[in-house]
Amino acid sequence: MSGPAARAMKQSEIVARQIVAQILGDGLGEGTRLPTERAMLEEYQVGRSTLREALRLLESRGILSIRTGRDGGPVVRRPRPSDLGEAMTLILQFEGVAFSEVFAARQALEPLLAGMAAKNADQAALDALRDCVDRMASFIDESAVFHAENLRFHELIAQAAGSPVLELLSSAVEWVADGIAFGAVDAGFSQNQRQIALTWHERIFKAVAAGDAPGAEAMMEGHLQDSREAWMGRYRDVTQRPVQWTPITEAPA
Incomplete structure (x- = not known):
């Protein structure tokens, strides 16, 4: 009996994996701020909604924390x-x-x-x-x-x-x-x-x-x-x- 067919990865999931690879590849420690939204949009060549969905996914997995306010944005967090x-x-x-x-x-x-x-x-x-x-x-x-x-x-x-x-x-x-x-x-x-x-x-x-x-x-x-x-x-x-x-x-x- 065959199992359920694997679904294709969403674009946001692909971007999330790329961000994780970059964090590990660059050796970014906990507390390191990621680039600005504009910079990441240019780097990953995706729309704002896709990027934000990728960041929310990483936040839900404990890989990022999203800070609010003037100096806010995504910050590296080491999963525990x-x-x-x-x-x-x-x-x-x-x-x-x-x-x-x-x-x-x-x-x-x-x-x-x-x-x-x-x-x-x-x-x-x-x-x-x-x-x-x-x-x-x-x-x-x-x-x-x-x-x-x-x-x-x-x-x-x-x-x-x-x-x-x-x-x-x-x-x-x-x-x-x-x-x-x-x-x-x-x-x-x-x-x-x-x-x-x-x-x-x-x-x-x-x-x-x-x-x-x-x-x-x-x-x-x-x-x-x-x-x-x-x-x-x-x-x-x-x-x-x-x-x-x-x-x-x-x-x-």
């Missing part, structure tokens, strides 16, 4: 894992997926990353993990700092795994799973929960540092199971609800 997380949240909401399924995805993915980190982590990655765990211990009584370091630990594990694709996917799932981004509950840790998380992170770090892949996987599985049980115990009604989209808002650069 949270952009993928937001898109994933919308898809999950339309599919009616329960928030508990996001935890199940984490439980499948993060132990794999921990095992890969044990095999691939270099000294710089181990130093960063050690610093993160030490900061968690130092700020165990400060929930906001502890929460930030908790998220950083999981990001560092994903980075140390050495798979950019799995790292990006993990960051997106983590963004959806984070209670603050989810917008449903206060994701603050209790004193006891902070101590439990710190203990698991110490165990995970020791296994990664020792190059013990099975141990790192097992420790991450235990950590995530503890976290899931804590969430289910405290927010069972919330975790059974469908994922809800929370739009990302960013302050102007």
Whole structure:
């Protein structure tokens, strides 16, 4: 059975691809202003409506931000894992997926990353993990700092795994799973929960540092199971609800 026929690209989509190629080819960093509308109309040889549609498409994909006012115009923006997380949240909401399924995805993915980190982590990655765990211990009584370091630990594990694709996917799932981004509950840790998380992170770090892949996987599985049980115990009604989209808002650069 044949699939749907591929449609021809719109002119605005072709221009959008050309703009992306130019951004990357010229090495334009985040915050760089693109040429004026007049200059781009001349360069791409299209009408104003086509160019503006191309810019809106790139803005919707997180590649540009469109500033208003006298000094406004398109500005380069580097896409973030949270952009993928937001898109994933919308898809999950339309599919009616329960928030508990996001935890199940984490439980499948993060132990794999921990095992890969044990095999691939270099000294710089181990130093960063050690610093993160030490900061968690130092700020165990400060929930906001502890929460930030908790998220950083999981990001560092994903980075140390050495798979950019799995790292990006993990960051997106983590963004959806984070209670603050989810917008449903206060994701603050209790004193006891902070101590439990710190203990698991110490165990995970020791296994990664020792190059013990099975141990790192097992420790991450235990950590995530503890976290899931804590969430289910405290927010069972919330975790059974469908994922809800929370739009990302960013302050102007």
